[in-house]
Amino acid sequence: MNFTDTSEPTSNLTAPQAPGQFSSPLTMLNQASDLISPTYWVMEICNMALGFNPMNEAKEWFAGDWEAYMKCGDAWGKLAACCDGIAANISAGNQSLDGAWHGNAADSAYVYFDELARNIREIKSSLEDMKGQYESAAHGIWMTGELVGAIIGRIGDQAATAAIAAAAGSLMSWTGAGAMAGYGVAAMQILEIINLWGEATKQINNAQMIVNGVYGQLENIGMEVAAQLEGFPLPADSYDSPVV
Numbered sequence: 527m528n529f530t531d532t533s534e535p536t537s538n539l540t541a542p543q544a545p546g547q548f549s550s551p552l553t554m555l556n557q558a559s560d561l562i563s564p565t566y567w568v569m570e571i572c573n574m575a576l577g578f579n580p581m582n583e584a585k586e587w588f589a590g591d592w593e594a595y596m597k598c599g600d601a602w603g604k605l606a607a608c609c610d611g612i613a614a615n616i617s618a619g620n621q622s623l624d625g626a627w628h629g630n631a632a633d634s635a636y637v638y639f640d641e642l643a644r645n646i647r648e649i650k651s652s653l654e655d656m657k658g659q660y661e662s663a664a665h666g667i668w669m670t671g672e673l674v675g676a677i678i679g680r681i682g683d684q685a686a687t688a689a690i691a692a693a694a695g696s697l698m699s700w701t702g703a704g705a706m707a708g709y710g711v712a713a714m715q716i717l718e719i720i721n722l723w724g725e726a727t728k729q730i731n732n733a734q735m736i737v738n739g740v741y742g743q744l745e746n747i748g749m750e751v752a753a754q755l756e757g758f759p760l761p762a763d764s765y766d767s768p769v770v
Contacts, residue, residue: 529619535611538604544596571685575719580681580726587730588671592664599660606653613646641759652751656744663740670733677726681719688715 572580620639624632 529622531615532618533611533614535608535615538607538611540604542597542601542604544593544600569685571688571716572681572719575685575688575716576723580723581678584674584678584726584730588667588674592667595660595664595667599657599664602653602660603657606650606657609646609650609653613643613650616643616646638759638761645754645758649751649754652747652754655747659740659743659747663737666733666736666740670729673729674726677722677729681722681726684715684719684722688719 569579572578616639620636620643623639624636627635
């Protein structure tokens with residue numbers, strides 16, 4: 527008898543893509559960097575407040591090809607769709623075979639193919655979970671990059687204000703009161719820079735917790751897939767029809 531597939535599983539196996547709205551977190555940080563004046567005094571204020579260049583520090587934290595994470599998630603999703611199509615074809619063929627073939631061997635074949643399709647669907651579900659985990663990690667880093675980029679921009683604003691205030695204090699140092707006012711404003715801006723960097727660090731720590739959680743989930747899913755592959759039904763013996 528002839529079997530007609532209900533789907534074409536391999537049509538899902540196309541090159542993985544990252545969603546159009548996704549971009550590297552470094553892009554957001556570079557945009558924030560453009561807002562910070564690269565003048566000597568602004569960098570000096572940042573170094574005075576934090577002991578390092580916050581932009582360089584943030585870029586080190588977000589370094590990595592996070593777009594590849596999104597593409598990897600898309601690849602798992604497409605592989606899951608392929609498995610779904612394979613399972614659908616096996617189930618459809620099994621139903622057709624069951625209507626035309628009868629007897630003990632036919633019953634055993636039906637059970638075997640039914641179990642095979644079910645196992646493939648279980649793997650499909652695990653692959654979809656992997657897709658979701660990879661996307662969660664990439665989205666978490668992306669959103670954190672946006673937040674930290676905005677904070678870096680505010681740090682630049684505060685550093686510029688502090689640099690201007692410090693320069694004004696130096697120019698007005700002969701008045702005494704002018705120096706105190708200028709340096710006082712600069713000190714307040716430096717304190718705000720420290721607070722802002724604390725907020726940036728908090729956001730980065732939260733993102734790290736998300737990524738660590740994803741790694742744990744991926745390890746569990748990987749063990750599930752390995753167990754599912756080990757449990758794939760295999761025929762005990764080849765079938766030899768007595769009437770052929």
